[in-house]
Amino acid sequence: MSLFTLAAAVPIEAEPILTKLHGFFGLLASMTNSILVSIILVVTLVTWAQRATRRMQLIPGPDQNFFECIVEGLYGFFEGIVGHHMIAKSFGLLASLFLYIVAANWFGLLPGVGSIGWHEHEEFIPLLRPTTADMNTTIGLAIVFMVFWLIWTLQEMGFVSFLKHIFGVKGGLKGFMAIALMPIFFFVGIIEVVSILIRPVSLSLRLFGNVFAGENLLTTMMSLGHTLHFPLWLAHLCSVLLPIPFYFLELLIGVLQAFVFALLCAVYLNLSTSHDEVEAENH
DSSP states (O other), X not given: OOOEEEOSXXXXXOOBSOTTOOGGGGGGGGOBHHHHHHHHHHHHHHHHHHHHHTTOOSSOOHHHHHXXXXXXXXXXXXXXXXXXXXXXXXXXHHHHHHHHHHHHHHHTTSTTTTTEEEEEXXXXXXXXXXXGGSXXXXXXXXXXXXXXXXXXXXXXXXXXXXXXXXXXXXXXXXXXXXXXXXHHHHHHHHHHHHHHHHXXXXXXXXXXXXXXXXXXXXXXXXXXXXXTTOOHHXXXXXXXXXXXXXXXHHHHHHHHHXXXXXXXXXXXXXXXXXXXXXXXXXX
C-alpha cells in the first residue's frame, strides 16, 4: 500500500509515475514526475499568455500590462545582443527559454514538489520533481536551442560563409601571409568546432548543477536538526527557520540561472550571425 510521505532528498534521476498502466495507455508508463511538471508548466505559461492577450486594449488592464512589460523588456534586452536582423527570428525561442526556466526553478520551490510522494518496493517515488533538476530536461533545452542556432546561422551566413567564418584566415590577410597562416587558422577552426559541440553540455550541466544543488541544500537545511539529533521540538523549529534565507536565495538564483542560460544562447547566436567581419572584408 502506497502512502504519501516526505522524501529525504531529491533523487538524481527522474522516476516513472505511471508504471502500472497497461494496454492502450501503456505508452504513458514512461512518463516521469519531471515530464509531469513540464506539462504543468507549459500549460500554465500558455494559458497565462492567452488570457493576458485575449482582449488587447489600448489602455491595458493589469494582466495585459504585466505581460507586455515582460515581453517588451525581454525584446529590448535580446535585441541589444543578437541584433536587429536576428531578433524577429530568435525572440520567441529566447523568451520562451527564459520564462520556462524561471517558472521551472520557482515551481521547484513550492511546498511538496520533490518531497511528497509514496513508497514503492522500499523506494521513495516523488509525485512532482523540479524539472530543471532533471538533466534530461536541461539537455533537451540545450539541444533544441543548438538545432535552431544551426538553422538560423546557415540561413543568415550560408554554408560556405559559415565554413569560412570558422576555418578561414581572419583579419583581412591576403597573399603570402594568408597562405602561411592557413594551417594555424584551420587548427583554430577545429578548436572552435569542438567548443560548439561542447556548448549543449556546458549549458545543460550549469543549469542542472545549480538547481539540483539548491534543491538538496534546502532539504539538508530542513533535516539538519534531525541529523544533529536535536530535541524534537528544536529539530522541528530548525526545519522551518533554517531554510528561510536559503529559500530566498534560491528565488534569486532561479532568475539568475534562467538569465544566464538565455544570455549565453543569445551571445552564441550573435557570434555566429554577426556581419561585421564580412562587411569589413567587403569594404
